[in-house]
Amino acid sequence: MDMRRFLPNTCTAANLFFGMCSILSTYEGDFFYGSIFILFALVADGWDGRIARAFGVASEFGKEMDSLCDLGSFGIAPAFLAYVFCLHNFGTFGQVAAIIFAMCGMWRLARFNVSTGVVHGYFMGLAIPAGGCIVATTTMLFIAMNIHPENFGMVYPITIIIVAYLMISHVHYPNFKGDGAEKIYLASKIFAAVMFATIIFFTVDFPVQGILTAIFSTYAVFGIVNSLLTLMNREV
Numbered sequence: 001m002d003m004r005r006f007l008p009n010t011c012t013a014a015n016l017f018f019g020m021c022s023i024l025s026t027y028e029g030d031f032f033y034g035s036i037f038i039l040f041a042l043v044a045d046g047w048d049g050r051i052a053r054a055f056g057v058a059s060e061f062g063k064e065m066d067s068l069c070d071l072g073s074f075g076i077a078p079a080f081l082a083y084v085f086c087l088h089n090f091g092t093f094g095q096v097a098a099i100i101f102a103m104c105g106m107w108r109l110a111r112f113n114v115s116t117g118v119v120h121g122y123f124m125g126l127a128i129p130a131g132g133c134i135v136a137t138t139t140m141l142f143i144a145m146n147i148h149p150e151n152f153g154m155v156y157p158i159t160i161i162i163v164a165y166l167m168i169s170h171v172h173y174p175n176f177k178g179d180g181a182e183k184i185y186l187a188s189k190i191f192a193a194v195m196f197a198t199i200i201f202f203t204v205d206f207p208v209q210g211i212l213t214a215i216f217s218t219y220a221v222f223g224i225v226n227s228l229l230t231l232m233n234r235e236v
Contacts, residue, residue: 005057011048012065015041019073022136026081031139034081038136039212041073042129067109074132075105082135082160085142089150090157097157097164104164105131111168123173126166126220130173134163134216141209166220172230173223188226192218 018041026034048066052058079102087094105128115124142149149156174184196218203210 005052005055005059008048008052008055008057008062009065011044011051012062012069014044015048015066016069016072018044019069019077022073022077023080026077026084029084031081031085032143034077034085035136035140035143038073038077038081038132041069041077042133045070045073045129063113067113070128071102071106071109074128075102075109078132078135079105081139082156085139086149086156087160090154093154094157097160101131101135101160101164104167108167122175125169125171126163126173126223128167130216130219131163131167133212134220135160137209137212137216141203141206141213144206144209145203163220166223171223171227173219174226183230185226185229187229188222191225192222195221 018037022034022037022041025031025037045066048062049058052062079098082101083094083098087098090097108125108128108131111124112127141147196214199214199217200207200210203213
């Protein structure tokens with residue numbers, strides 16, 4: 001057995017393992033673990049590529065395996081979590097929102113795989129792990145704060161659809177690798193800092209859930225603001 005290939009493939013498999021654990025936990029009505037397992041999947045997803053590159057065994061097989069696991073853990077599992085947790089209260093519209101989320105996740109992954117040779121220095125559209133973790137972290141926060149999102153009308157399902165759209169959008173999200181391919185504006189940094197601090201302020205009694213929600217939510221909005229500033233500067 002080639003351990004150099006076994007280790008990254010094990011991490012990739014762990015990604016899907018945790019995704020399935022999330023689905024099963026959600027099915028059992030345990031929304032906390034349904035959420036936390038998605039975050040565990042994120043950790044596994046972050047390690048497989050790093051280990052493969054460190055050992056020099058990155059391959060097309062590994063890339064395809066990673067995409068399939070990502071769809072399960074960050075597309076289907078969060079969609080199912082969102083539906084069972086809240087979207088089921090909105091009937092057909094809630095079903096459509098959950099389906100749209102999973103399908104946009106699939107689209108995002110397919111586009112990423114075919115555009116790696118063209119897109120450099122940024123992510124085109126919100127990465128599917130970030131989209132899935134927005135659902136997971138907000139669910140954890142709602143549970144901790146005893147908030148029922150359905151009480152706010154159509155806000156929750158519309159937000160799910162917006163996050164889904166961001167995944168297939170052409171909004172540029174910096175990869176923070178320092179290659180300078182995507183300019184990050186000072187105004188964007190200030191906006192992100194204010195948004196992050198605001199979320200932390202209102203969730204001060206739930207620091208872990210608040211910080212995790214702030215990280216992913218701020219990143220999602222940060223990309224929109226920075227892309228708008230880029231567009232405005234091009235038109236000047």
